[in-house]
Amino acid sequence: MTGSVLESLRSECPIPPRLSPYADRVQEWLTADLLPTLGLPLDAAGARRLAGAGFARYASRLYPDATEPDLRLLTALFTWFFLVDDACDGPGRLDLGQIRALRDGAVRLLVDGPRHRHPGLAGPLRRLLVRSWREPRRRMSARWRQRFADAVAHHLTGTWREAANKTAARAPGVAEYVELRRATSAAYVSFPLVEFVTGRPLPDAVYHHPLLREIADTGNDLLAWYNDLASLERDRATSGGHNLVLAVAGERGVSTDVAVELVADRWRASMRRFVELRATVPSFGPALDEAVTDLLDGIANAVRGTIDWTMESARYPLTP
Numbered sequence: 001m002t003g004s005v006l007e008s009l010r011s012e013c014p015i016p017p018r019l020s021p022y023a024d025r026v027q028e029w030l031t032a033d034l035l036p037t038l039g040l041p042l043d044a045a046g047a048r049r050l051a052g053a054g055f056a057r058y059a060s061r062l063y064p065d066a067t068e069p070d071l072r073l074l075t076a077l078f079t080w081f082f083l084v085d086d087a088c089d090g091p092g093r094l095d096l097g098q099i100r101a102l103r104d105g106a107v108r109l110l111v112d113g114p115r116h117r118h119p120g121l122a123g124p125l126r127r128l129l130v131r132s133w134r135e136p137r138r139r140m141s142a143r144w145r146q147r148f149a150d151a152v153a154h155h156l157t158g159t160w161r162e163a164a165n166k167t168a169a170r171a172p173g174v175a176e177y178v179e180l181r182r183a184t185s186a187a188y189v190s191f192p193l194v195e196f197v198t199g200r201p202l203p204d205a206v207y208h209h210p211l212l213r214e215i216a217d218t219g220n221d222l223l224a225w226y227n228d229l230a231s232l233e234r235d236r237a238t239s240g241g242h243n244l245v246l247a248v249a250g251e252r253g254v255s256t257d258v259a260v261e262l263v264a265d266r267w268r269a270s271m272r273r274f275v276e277l278r279a280t281v282p283s284f285g286p287a288l289d290e291a292v293t294d295l296l297d298g299i300a301n302a303v304r305g306t307i308d309w310t311m312e313s314a315r316y317p318l319t320p
Helices: 002-012 023-037 044-053 055-062 068-089 096-112 123-139 142-167 174-184 192-198 210-230 232-238 244-252 256-279 289-312
Strands: none
Touching: 002 210, 002 256, 002 289, 023 044, 023 055, 023 068, 055 068, 055 289, 068 096, 068 123, 068 142, 068 192, 096 123, 096 142, 123 142, 142 174, 142 192, 174 210, 174 244, 192 289, 210 232, 210 244, 210 256, 210 289, 232 244, 232 256, 244 256, 256 289
């Protein structure tokens, strides 16, 4: 059932799909050149799983206009976040103290640079983040770097909160889950990277403008809820209720099949809201409008890119 709902929502999505022409070449670079140099403890099956996930194609859908060198960097960053997700939420996951230390170590590296070491971030994860962060740190302003670091801290704090809930066997209600999911999705990390790709960072007052913030929140919800539908079967066994379908089923007292339809309807309403909000964005002046459009297009690409990548990635085997 979930697979048919996902296909239906994809067909209804008004955002056109996009894909970088470098997608497959960068995916080959990831699997053949980057991953073998990191010293990850991967067996053959683990290497195939990472290759099948298609992280380069995901980055290529979100940043279709990036240069090939920048797309490699973005792919490396995406790989870092997915490896962290696996470490915090997979078999043998990190404990709460280790997740907190990982967050602190990552944020310190992003803010202070690679010369500063923290015991919470070491080994392949540290090497990959150092390598991925070198060029953004060189090219972008201190204000933008802090914005990105704040987004990473928010994401990893959400990861810690979810792990704490699971440790306590506590399933969140719908409102709490929606807010938490906005952190764990890492969408707020992907949005500032639009400014890196275009080279046109926005002033904080514009980036955090209430209307643009609402558009970002809505886009985050759209991609996160679609992902929740795709990962329902896995999450049913492992997430401790951390999936919008499961939260709706628990709060409404309905079956998961009914909850799937309710979440799909909620997704459709949010997509209508997303389109309406984009149509109301005012001019911020000739010096900023192009950068604002870039950001809005980037949020839209993140929504559509997540949909298309989810349907093709081996990371989310779908049920009919």
